[in-house]
Amino acid sequence: MISAAAWIARGKAARNPTKYNVEDEAELERVAKLTNVHFDDAKEQLAKAQKAAANWNREGRQQDEAGDGWEDDDDDDDDDGGIKDDEKTAEAAAGAGQEVVADDATMDTDDANDLAKYNLDSYDNDAEEENAGQLGAFSNIKGLQFYRNNDEDPYITMKEEDEDEDREELEVLPTDNLIVCAKTEDEVSLLEAYVYSSEDSNLYVHHDLMLPSFPLCLEWLDYKPAGHGADQNSAPGTKGSFIAVGTMDPEIEIWSMDVVEGLFPDALLGRRDLTEALNGPKGTGKKKKKLPKVRVANPNYHVDAVLSLSWNRKVPNLLCSASADKTIKLWDLSRPSETTSTSGGVGALRSFDSVHTDKVQSVAWDDSGKARGSINRPATLLSGSYDKTLAVFDTRSPDSTVRAGVASDVECVKWNPWREHNFFVSMEDGLVQSFDARVLSSSSKAPTPSSTPTLFTLSAHDGGCTSLDISPHIPGCLATAGTDKLVKLWSIDEDYSGTSSNEPGAKPKGISMVTSRDLDAGKIFSASFSPDEPLSLAVAGSRGVLRVWDTLANVGVRKTFGERLSQVKGGAPAIDGKEPSRGDGVVRVADDDDDDDDDEGPDGEGGDERMQE
Incomplete structure (x- = not known):
């Protein structure tokens, strides 16, 4: 299944990603600090194993010494007598100048296997002497030069062609988008980076990165975190392409998407050295069941799964996280972990522990009005929880x-x-x-649905509505997706050119569904608009496949949003006349069509279900 997906805009990814260099000394030092707790455990286990081996060897020597006292005197006497007789015979023959020749009648049966007559000891020497003149230029083979690997051998030129092929395969063009998916298959979790080219409707897997736990959320950022040295070749705060990952573990991992074959994250937010003990059982109950340890909220790090992440684009060193431990935390990506902890990760800048009374499912920094060039509240945060409340607050107060x-x-x-x-x-x-x-209540009393003013209520899906997004290019274009396997596009009718729609509590004129489609991705867990293509959606769900849906292939979409498309900055795509062929509008990975149907459930969806928090 794919539990989350995130777009990377064109031009943000490195054109030629680098390969992870595990032999770099600075990287080894960073990894040693990042995984210090694991190295300590390994050293302790090694010391115990060495001690046990030493004890075992000591006991074995004592047993051997105790058994050396037993001897067979009769056998020794017979053997000694035989040896002495042979020695006397040989000495007598040598003194007489004669050779000792054994009589066939008196030979032991074992002498029949004697190979001395074949002169095998000098067999190789004779062959070398005979062939010495036939080897020609190779007769002095000891003078040839050897190289440790083919890269150092000047006579091997194919290596350059192989490197060029690898570089070409990994190249990301400025016109390409990357889509990063959090995928779990056969209990193995990983990040899969897909390259999507809208020009030729091509979608393929670029590279992947292994994750230690089930991923729940993703957030892209271009700010290089400090961490334990973070990236191998750049300083904190420089531009890059990174993905923050929230998992079932309390820590947040940040990976560089410009490095392939990576083994360790570039930064770790949290205290893994302190939270690992929480995964063990607290004890054994009356019915012999393992009891989970109590997770007490901590102001410096999460103690339960990270459910949501949001990066502040106006203050790029700030990352916000929401957790199942009922807290919301702010992280300063510019602070190296050495200033907050000795090992295991980075401590939080600030923690909000009393905003909600249950698991915090989703958070988002206030970027309302950004499409119209207005972001006046970069410190304002929106959060939603399982306590059935939404909260909007200034993180400074x-x-x-x-x-x-x-x-x-x-x-x-x-x-x-x-x-x-x-x-x-x-x-x-x-x-x-x-x-x-602006019209919500600031009362400390918990609000009820009936007492909360809404602008509209939409019954979008039969099951849970797991994902929603609004187009950053087309005003009033809303996308929703749910566990009913459908992705729907909605049109919100408002006067976006005037100021009346921005009055407090002003309701839209209407809202209508434009199109609905089952993309054969199972229950949908993620649906988001492209940052570059006005009406393209990345959709993924329980089947573990990624779909890119170009909704402009739908006639109703073109009719509904045609006028608004003409106002798109940078030029609107052609929707009539010489329109490019869009087919059914759905772009798939080629390998997805070859997957076996055995992996699907009885109703045609993937066997994995979304993990309930």
Whole structure:
């Protein structure tokens, strides 16, 4: 299954990714600090094994010494007598100048196997002498020069061609997008980086990275974190292409997507050296069941699974995380871990422990109105929880929090880039609601759904609405996806050119569904718009396959959003006249069509289900 996916915009990824250099001394030092707790355990286990081996050898020697006292005197006497007789015979023959010749009648049966008559000891010497003149230029083979590997041999030129082929295969063109997916298959979790070329509708796997635990969320960022030295070749704060990963573990891993065959993350947010003990059992209950250890919230690090991540594009060194430990934490990516901990990762900059009373499912920095060039509240944060509340607060003064109540568990929250203070929320019951933060209550009393003003309520899906996104290119274009395997496109009718729609509490004129489609990806867990193509969606779910849906292939989409497409910055794609052939609009990885149907469940979906938190 694919539990999360994230786009990387064109030109953000390195054109020629580098390969992980495990022999670099600086990298080895960084990894040693990052995994210090594991090295200590390994050393301790090695010391125990050596001690046990020494004890075993000591006991073995004592047993051998105790058994050396037993001897067979009769056999020794017979053997000694035989040896002495042979020696006397040989001495007598030597004194007489004669050779000792054994009589055939008196030879032992073992002498029949004697190979001395074949002169095997000098056989090789004779062959070398005979062939010495026939080897010609190779007769002095000891003078040839040897190389440790083919790269050092000047007579081997094919290596350059192989390197060129590898470089060409890994090249990411400026017109290519990367799509990073968090995939789990056969209990193995990894990051898969796909290259998507919209020009020729091509999608293929570029490289992958192994993960230590089940991944739950992804967030792309271009800020190189400090960590334990982070990247091998650059300083903290420089531009790059990184993916932050939240997993079932309490730590957040940050990986460089410009390095292939990576073995260790570039930074680790959290304290793995302190949280690893939480995975063990607390004890044994009356029914012989292992009891999990109590996870007490800590202000410096998460103690439970990381469910959501959000990177602040206005303050690029800030990353926000939400966890099943009921807390929200801020991380300063510019601080090296040595300033916050001795080993195991980086400590949090700040923790918000009282915003919610249950697991925090989703967080998002306020970027409302960014599509219209207005981001005036970079410190404002939106969060949604299983306590059925939404919270909007300034991270500098969290006491001034406004809240909204909903009727079901929150799945996803998203700010509207086309309208300030406006945000959306999707829920487990399939509903999607829209709110204006300016009209929400700041009362400390928990809000109820009936007391919370909404801009609209949409019954989007029969099952849970697991994902939603709004196009950064087309005003009012909303995408939703759910466990009913459907991806839907909606049109929100508002006056985006005027100011009336931005008044507090102003409701849209209407909302209508434009198209709906089953992309054969199973239950959908992730659906997001491309940062470059106006109406392209990356969709993934329980079947473990990635689909890129160019919705412009749909006639209804072209009719509904045609006028708004004309206002797209940088030029609108052709939607009539000399329109390129779009087929069915769905781009797949070629190997996906060859997968066996045995991996699917009885209803045609993948066997894996979304892990319930």
